[in-house]
Amino acid sequence: MAIRALFLLTLVGLFLVEPAFGQRGDMDIKEWLTGKVEFINKLEDKLKEAERWRNDAEALEARLNATVDELARQKAEVEKLNKENEGLQTRLNATEKEIDELKKKSGKGAPQIAFSASLAHFGEIYRGPCSDKTLIFKRVFSNTGNGYDENTGIFTAPVNGLYYFSFSTYGYNTHVMGAILMKNSIRQISTYDSPTADGSDSSSNSVVLRLAAGDNVYMELWDAGRVFDNLNGHTTFSGFLVFPM
Template sequence: MNFRGLVLLTLVVSLFLGSGLGQRGDNDWMKAQEKLMVRLQNEQKDAEQQQQSDLDALEVRLNATVDDLRRQKVEVETLKKENQDLLIRLISSEQEIQKLKQFVEKVGPRVAFSASLAPSGEIYKGPCTDKTLIFRRIFSNVGNAYDHNTGVFTAPTNGLYYFTFSTYGYSTHAAGAVLVKNAVRQISTYDSPSTDGSDSGSNAAVLQLSTGDKVHVELWDNGQVFDNLNGHTTFSGFLLFSL
């Protein structure tokens, strides 16, 4: 039963009792009933004010909750937008990385070397049975395809390679050498014995190699070359592009 119903019931009971007692002219009782009515009315007013106050406080809390939810919604939408931008950048970065990988695979490994015959002092090579020239003074050897212990270059991948070599010798012997691919002569330098004191020569070629093909430089029969730290007799090569 709500507060209004309680007040109404109290009034009915009061009137019923008042009608019976009023016949005896009980004025004190009527005054008491009036005080009771006033008190009940005041209590009802206080209750209604408290109820309204509670409703107002609840409305304030609800409005604050709604504002928080709106702010959270805005923050969620902002995070979604930022995540979407990050995803787009991530996809773009992955695509660039894939392109770089494809480019590297297409271009192939980095291969280049350059060396001279004498690592120190002076050296005369030839005439000799083992005619392979071993260039031990390494200027560069990117990819480690050239073996300074054997003088042999081994192709690490299929491709076109550029090779060049130079020779220097004195007139007492034939001065020159031959570029050899898989035991097959390709190009050469050559100067026969003469009275001009010394001779030098150089040559170059672009060779198509398969993985594992071997290239080296060797002396002519009865030939001789000379080198010192001035680097007169050299061997160099590099990968132009993979095939």
Template sequence: MVGSIVVLLAWLGCLSLGTVRGQRGDLDIGTELDDIRAKLQGLKDLEARLNHTEKELEGQKAKVDRLEKENKEITLRLNTTEDEVEKLRNSGTKKGPQVAFSASLSNFGEIYKGPCSDTTLVFKRVFSNIGNGYDQHTGFFKAPVEGLYYFTFSTFGYNTHLIGAVLVKGGVRVVSTYDHVSTDSSDGGSNAVVLELKADEKVSVELWQNARVFDNMNGHTTFSGFLLYPLGDRK
């Protein structure tokens, strides 16, 4: 644009020189000067429009830069969220050890247990034994892993004898059922507890001294338990 203005100024100089030499009339020179002024004004208007356009472009570029920055931030947040979701999904699908058992005292016919010197109840009719923690030959449950376990047991008997049993952890009595001799024909009881066990610790159900329990295929006297969650990863 500066070059165009220079050309016009040179042309104006030539016209002025012609006037000095007396080669043109005043009317012709005035007309051409008006044309030149009009063209100069047009150039100034064009330059103003160009400057305005450049400012608009700068504003648009600043807006695009801002949107690109926001897009990068949103993309970063989205990636972070996706990573967290993936971690949650993976943690939800990771399976810990599965331990659960349930058994009743009698695996056929009718059975009366006690009073006797061997007080550990051996629940022979196994309904489930996931993880093989329960031994149907000894009546002991041995924890496969360190963890928090839930246990429940029930007892049933006739009131000619004391009825009840005790859940025992590592030789220590924990919770029990108990019903003394009475005129009732029969009674039942149940109890439950949550225990923290180390790996290989044992839990069993034992008769009270001089107690007696009854069971048949209806499953009156039972012993069950399962792992709530492992504790081996604690710090």
């Protein structure tokens, strides 16, 4: 309305200074005023339109500012997620490294060591009583890693680790039946059955031992003991590496 008043004052001024204004007829003055009023109305419409544009521009600027703030927030969130992802990746790499180490210590990555043998590689055999009480298992079923020596009956640990051993013995009632598993000349576990009225006896045992590379494990008879074997594999000796250490 202030703009409209300004224009009305301007119109009055123009009316007062219009040359020979007083000499015009009433019709001329009316037409002139009508034209000025129309001109002012058009100016007011344009001003209103300009005001709408300004309001629209301010609203757009507000939306742009909100968008910029949202983008800044999202950027900060992405940076946070990237840092978290880096931490997860670091832990994942550490876990994968641990898994690789475990694979090296067990499974395909670990030394493959295992053997199994029985006393008789042909016919029938009675072993004992004798002064050399070490049992030599001649019929070798497997010897992966070549830790077992079929000439001496001794298993020598190729690497440090935990090893599993098992053995079985069979004999008749005329003698003590059984054997002792030895580690570096020290008794570990055994089977034993004294002479009885029954016809025959059999027994078995097993153990997990911690061995250093070069340690020896083998089987010995008891004093005055005897065992029997044939191709049925009654008296046996087996072992394998559980995992290296």
